[in-house]
Amino acid sequence: MLAESVDAASAGIAILDEQNSVVYANAAFATQLRLADSASLIGTLPLSTWTHSASEQERHSLEDQMHDPGASVLSLKVGENITTTLYLDDRREGRRIVMVINDWTMSGAPRNVIAQLDALTGLANRTMYDKHIQDLCDIGEDNAASAVILLDMDRFKQVNDTLGHATGDSLLILAAKRMRSAIRSNDILIRLGGDEFVILQTQSKQPDGAQTVAERLVELLQRSFLINGHQINSGVSIGVAVLGQGTSNPEELLKHAELALYEAKRLGRSRYCFFESNLESNALERCNLELDLRRALCLRQFSLLYQPQKSLSDDSISGFEALIRWDHPVRGRVSPVDFIPLAEELGEIHAIGEWVIRTACQQATTWEGKQIVAVNVSPLQFNDDHIVTVVREALQASGLAPERLEVEITESTLMHNTEEVMQRLWAIKNMGVAIAMDDFGTGYASLSHLSSFPFSKLKIDKSFIQANQTPRAKALMEAILAMGTSLGMMTIAEGVETLDQYEDLARGGCTTAQGYYIAKPMAPENIEHFMRSTQTASPMSVS
């Protein structure tokens, strides 16, 4: 049955039956495994005869791989300082071919097999995945038993960066073994690359089959690993796509699993998510929003509105807060709540933030009075020195007096790289610009943040003002106002909507108020008219 050329081949070749018993081995196979002769190998089990010099780990690997019908590769010690490499082909009709190839015979190696294996874990690789997907496509319709389970190790980069690549590699090897232990023998485990693995199920009842495996793997991989004397806690995020649920095209499964994986990570990692059609439409929508946002600045779709701030001591308009608006020709007006986080993620916030500061300074110079203009600056803008230049140049270009500019930052600005952030804040303050603390009370409300820098103003979040009806909220509000007073900071209340709130704040010692009760945000061209009308109205409100 076997040609003489196989008997005489330089590559070692053996064939195993269903029970993993050797039914054929050529002379080279025996030689390379340092065994007496090929004939006496027939009828033996690889685990009993091939592993005479193998380490325990190698024995385990061989045992694992004997049970796995997929192709794999493993190295095996066959003597003092002699290691050889075994290539196990797919089990076909019960039988499987095993090859042993030394480096010098590599030229004659079965390239198609080697090309489909991952050298680190011995698992199949991307090429093998594509082959299996192609097989699924060829089978056609009736393959509702198929699912793709995509796994991504959590915190893998951190392990690599802090403990080194060797530890990272060991983690991948151990993780792959845990994965293998949790899947069924007819599931196919593949390393896609990096810390991404995929399990292809083709013979399970779905979605139960995939769910069982995903659930087990999330649990199994969040358990500790012991590597190079370290205890390592990693974990895995999983995205699952089932054929027939969202797509009947096997080639689309991986894309769907990726969307589900993205969702699992978004929800906090160490969990699994199944693909749902809205994930695809959301991703598409996000993608379009991203494109539109990147173009918005060039297409001049942003504008600034200004909301008046009223001094509670003399009812005069002391300043305006600049608020960004995005008017998109198709989307209409997009809320900053929706696009600012995206702009921060994309890094667009730097360009947008710069535009806001320049424009606000420019427009404030056209106002008749000496009102200040308050500008919101994202924490991300404080991550480099450029913010200092931006402020300086905006003042120079517009000719606005520095005292009329107020930079509003939130507490999260002070959470990272505190020393460098402080230097930037001081550089801006030293130009004469005021720095205000925005949204105080909603985040950490940390007193050390307040004392770390001489903020000119404390801006109290509107949730405090609008909840002012309860005695507790009122007490809290009074405490914040008292704190501002004793630290020598002005206090400004946001979201003031009623006369009652306004008067309460005035009694509590709040210095400034902003909100619909005073005025809604307005376009720059309406400021002049607004100022004129408040000047005529103010004598009445005093009386």
Added chain:
Amino acid sequence: MDNMLYRLVYMSRNNITDDDKLQEEISDILDASQRNNRQAEVTGALMFNTGCFAQVLEGPHDKIQDTFERIQCDPRHSHVSVLAFDRIDARLFSDWDMAFVGQNAQRIEQFARFNEKSGFDAAVFDGDTVYQLLRMHLEEAERV
């Protein structure tokens, strides 16, 4: 990686809910541990009750790693938490010890044979804070 000795201490939640089944499984675990771990140069101690397992493993790094990987994939327990994984100079356990730790008198008697069979000697732990901690956790976790 190296041949230095390491000691691993971990706790896990016992997923075997039935007392008789626990007897049987503990028996199996003891046999398997004694067999496997002698081969693997791993020694140690297992303390258990109806709620919880607490185990100490001692041996060369890679053997501990192998054994722990097998343990991690064992469905008889869950919520494995590692309390210590450190290099040591000498073993506390020369063999494989097991002990039932609990307050339920009936169970103490029921599981006493394991303490005898394995020759568990709590004295080797004396003064070891991890051991005190283990006992505390075990006693809290026992299903009465």
